[in-house]
Amino acid sequence: MNATFYFDYISPYAYIGWQKLSELKDKTGLSIEPVPVLFAGLLRAYGQIGPAEHPAKQKWMQRNIARKCEEMGITIKAPRFHPFNPLLGLRIAAEENDIQQRHAIIDALMNAVWQEQKHISEEADVFEALEKAGLDANALIKQGLGKSASEQLKKNTNEAIEKGVFGVPTIIVGNDLFFGQDDYRYLELLLENKDPSKSEQAQEWLSSKWQASSMRKEMKK
Numbered sequence: 001m002n003a004t005f006y007f008d009y010i011s012p013y014a015y016i017g018w019q020k021l022s023e024l025k026d027k028t029g030l031s032i033e034p035v036p037v038l039f040a041g042l043l044r045a046y047g048q049i050g051p052a053e054h055p056a057k058q059k060w061m062q063r064n065i066a067r068k069c070e071e072m073g074i075t076i077k078a079p080r081f082h083p084f085n086p087l088l089g090l091r092i093a094a095e096e097n098d099i100q101q102r103h104a105i106i107d108a109l110m111n112a113v114w115q116e117q118k119h120i121s122e123e124a125d126v127f128e129a130l131e132k133a134g135l136d137a138n139a140l141i142k143q144g145l146g147k148s149a150s151e152q153l154k155k156n157t158n159e160a161i162e163k164g165v166f167g168v169p170t171i172i173v174g175n176d177l178f179f180g181q182d183d184y185r186y187l188e189l190l191l192e193n194k195d196p197s198k199s200e201q202a203q204e205w206l207s208s209k210w211q212a213s214s215m216r217k218e219m220k221k
Contacts, residue, residue, distance in 0.1 A: 001028075001029070001030055001031070001173060001191065002030070002031050002032075002033065002173075003030045003031070003032045003033070003171050003172065003173045003187075004032070004033050004035055004171065004172045005017070005018075005021065005032050005033065005034045005035065005169060005170075005171050006035050006036075006037050006156075006160050006165050006168055006169060006170040006171075006172070007034060007035070007036060007037070007106070007168050007169050008036065008037060008038060008039035008086055008090065008168045009086045009089050009090065009109055009110060009113050009120060010039050010040075010050075010082070010083060010084060010086045011039055011167075011168045011169065012061075012065050012076065012114065013065070013168070013169060013180055013181065014110075014168045014169040015076070015110050015113070015114040016065070016068055016069065016072070016074060016076075016181050017168075017169035017180065017181040017184075018034075018106065018107075018110050018169070019072075019074050019110075020072065020074075020181055020184065024184050024187070024188075027188060028187070028188055028191050030173070030191070032171070033099065034093070034102060034103065034106055035094075035156050035160070036089075036090040036091075036093040036094045036106075036153060036156060037090075037153070037156050037157040037160045037165065037168065038086075038087070038090060038153060038154075038157045039086075039167070039168050041154075041157040041158075041161075042157065042160070042161065042165065042166055042167060042168070045161045045166075046166055050083060052082050052083050053083065068181075075115050076114050076115070077114065077115060077116075077117050078117070079113050079114065079117060079119075080117045080118070080119045081119055081121070084113075084119060084120070084121045085121040086120065086121070087153070088120065088121070088123065088126055088141070088144050088145070089105075089109040089120050089126055089144070090153050091144040091145075091149035091150055091152070091153050092105055092109075092126070092130075092140050092141065092143060092144035092149065093105050093106055093109075094149055094152040094153040094156055095143050095144060095146070095148060095149035095152055096140070096143070101135070104133055104134075104135060105130065105133075105135065105140065107133065108129045108130055108132065108133035108135065109126065109129055109130075111129070112125065112126075112128075112129035116129075123141060126141060126144075127141060163177070164177055165177070166179070167179055167180075169181065171183070171184075171187060173187065173190065173191075176190060
């Protein structure tokens with residue numbers, strides 16, 4: 001079965017999800033295609049700001065990530081800057097059609113940000129990360145700076161929004177969307193035909209239509 005993994009290097013949760021992806025593939029046998037999207041574009045589409053730009057959310061997020069990484073044995077270090085501009089790295093991955101090389105690019109740049117504290121907004125840091133991974137850094141950067149790569153990233157982001165993607169990491173299998181690494185367990189249950197959302201209670205819940213109460217409307221006046 002095929003699945004699509006939507007990500008942006010800027011998200012520590014996307015990094016965690018990427019680190020656990022091989023484990024998920026081994027468990028489920030899924031064929032997973034990683035697709036870079038611009039997280040800022042998702043936020044704009046839904047009228048939101050990133051959690052790192054909200055002081056209370058940022059404080060919670062830092063501790064939450066520390067707990068997750070410690071529990072899962074994932075190496076993580078605070079990035080040199082956050083938020084940062086991930087466009088070059090995203091465009092390089094968006095333009096790369098060879099799936100194995102795309103995986104190598106993503107590995108290199110995810111690790112550069114979240115393990116080596118590199119600032120991949122800078123071309124020099126992107127070059128260093130790609131070259132260290134044994135990739136043709138000059139060719140990939142030239143590719144990422146081209147118009148085709150820019151257009152492909154825009155297309156990826158717009159198509160993700162059309163499919164209901166609102167954050168990263170997101171995995172889509174068929175018509176089912178799974179947001180965040182915490183949702184991997186529900187994806188596994190779906191593939192085992194044990195999806196909890198198929199229960200009678202869940203189906204009743206899912207079929208309900210929500211609307212604001214009259215009191216809520218009065219509060220907005």
